[in-house]
Amino acid sequence: MVSLEVFLATLLYAGLGIVIFIVSFVLVDKLTPGELWKEIIERQNMAVALLAGAVAIGISSIIAAAVHG
Template structure:
């Protein structure tokens, strides 16, 4: 019985050691990654503004007039959700 317990403990220790992930030290601030984040952020913002301009151009009503002047909450919610959906698509395209 003692031999069996010894082998079980030995196997458990070996399994725990093998399951431990290998840790590598990553640099805290890599210029290449920071530059990539800035470029992708600018591209995402530009695409977002262009998509809103296209939606504003295609839509038959004045979006800003409806939301700001007439206080149309329903239109604000619809266009907010639409922009959120476009932002999710842009983020998924950037992440890959």
């Protein structure tokens, strides 16, 4: 069985990873020209949606590697 200490550490690292991901993605959104969500939702721009997905996967991989050690 998993100890309470390990469980709380897992929750802490997961929460920290989510916060870092959100901050990073908002930063990428602000640095890209134009309005990212307007392009994806209103104009149905598939290329921008694929770019945003690729950026999200890349950021997630970097955060996972950093947290894992």
